[in-house]
């Protein structure tokens with residue numbers, strides 16, 4: 221039996237301008253803080269019938285990267301997506317909002333506002349955040365377990381606030397003069413470990429079922445997986461190889477069952493970094509040119525932060541073996557990324573030169589395809605056949621041309637191969653995610 225089409229999203233973080241790519245004459249980088257730049261991409265993604273466009277977020281500046289590009293978060297994701305809502309009709313709009321920094325009432329109202337303005341197309345990528353604590357009156361970042369405890373509490377408050385003002389309560393009736401059925405609108409009177417929120421929300425819910433706001437989660441530590449399995453519709457993951465994705469998907473399905481949900485309640489969507497060109501050689505050149513000026517010192521600092529291993533004086537051709545790895549550092553920005561790097565070193569025992577090129581170090585540990593549209597279709601089919609994913613998020617790299625090739629070349633080829641829908645069956649984001657797992 222043919223499998224259901226995949227759930228495919230498109231990033232609106234301009235990964236295709238990373239590294240040296242923004243310096244290309246045709247990069248259009250000057251448009252980055254304007255409306256038209258993103259509308260064009262969102263409309264291409266909608267023409268390709270993708271499930272959603274997605275904007276990750278960081279609320280801090282990385283001073284080390286800022287000067288040469290890469291350290292700037294850019295436009296607020298939810299505001300940006302509400303502008304895109306006006307210029308599109310069907311595509312889902314996945315925003316990222318941190319549960320560590322935002323008051324839950326503000327968060328609930330922002331999301332429900334985007335949901336109304338887009339007629340049911342908002343989605344929430346729940347992150348516990350990596351940086352920015354000093355912009356939010358915190359000297360130190362709370363540890364990962366406290367961040368997840370906050371995430372669980374904030375998510376509960378937000379969903380209860382959404383339920384506090386049911387859609388049916390808002391039924392303006394000119395004849396009787398009743399604007400809202402106030403009986404149906406109830407405070408939530410929430411008293412928790414971190415927050416106390418009276419409610420109700422000041423905006424009605426858009427609805428439940430296919431009209432609800434899908435929850436997506438990112439962070440794959442034990443606690444992160446359990447959180448996703450309990451509440452999320454989907455997980456956005458870093459899975460640099462197929463085995464990592466198969467393991468994670470199997471584990472998420474097992475955990476979902478343990479929480480009394482169907483195994484496919486939480487869909488796995490890895491990031492897919494794509495360097496595509498008409499020939500494989502051109503794609504390799506594109507990748508090489510993009511990373512030509514990559515800062516080795518910064519990569520070594522990242523390796524040290526994630527593993528505790530100082531490779532400053534390590535010969536390029538000397539392998540790194542299990543015995544070289546010190547115990548995992550106590551304080552990690554992302555246990556997910558640290559665990560992936562450790563796993564890659566234990567598995568491959570790479571030389572330093574090879575390690576510096578691995579996606580766990582050179583990128584965000586995402587699955588990567590460098591080649592032609594045909595290569596990408598084959599890789600995607602292989603992963604789907606292996607049960608490694610339920611979809612993925614497109615992260616084009618290298619140039620604006622590559623981004624266009626992903627949306628205007630790869631996506632039609634995926635539809636042709638039965639891996640992507642040809643028409644939208646629903647008008648809401650939850651509708652796009654509904655149905656049997658791919």
Ligand SMILES: Cc1cc2nc3c(=O)[nH]c(=O)nc-3n(C[C@H](O)[C@H](O)[C@H](O)COP(=O)(O)O)c2cc1C
Pocket residue numbers: 275276277278316318346347348349350351364438439440441442443444445456457458553554555556557
């Ligand atoms: C694939 C992926 C994407 C993420 N995207 C974001 C993001 O856009 N903004 C953010 O603040 N944190 C982001 N995070 C960080 C997570 O929310 C989380 O704080 C971090 O991974 C630590 O959780 P862990 O202990 O489960 O690894 C991301 C993490 C992963 C794995």
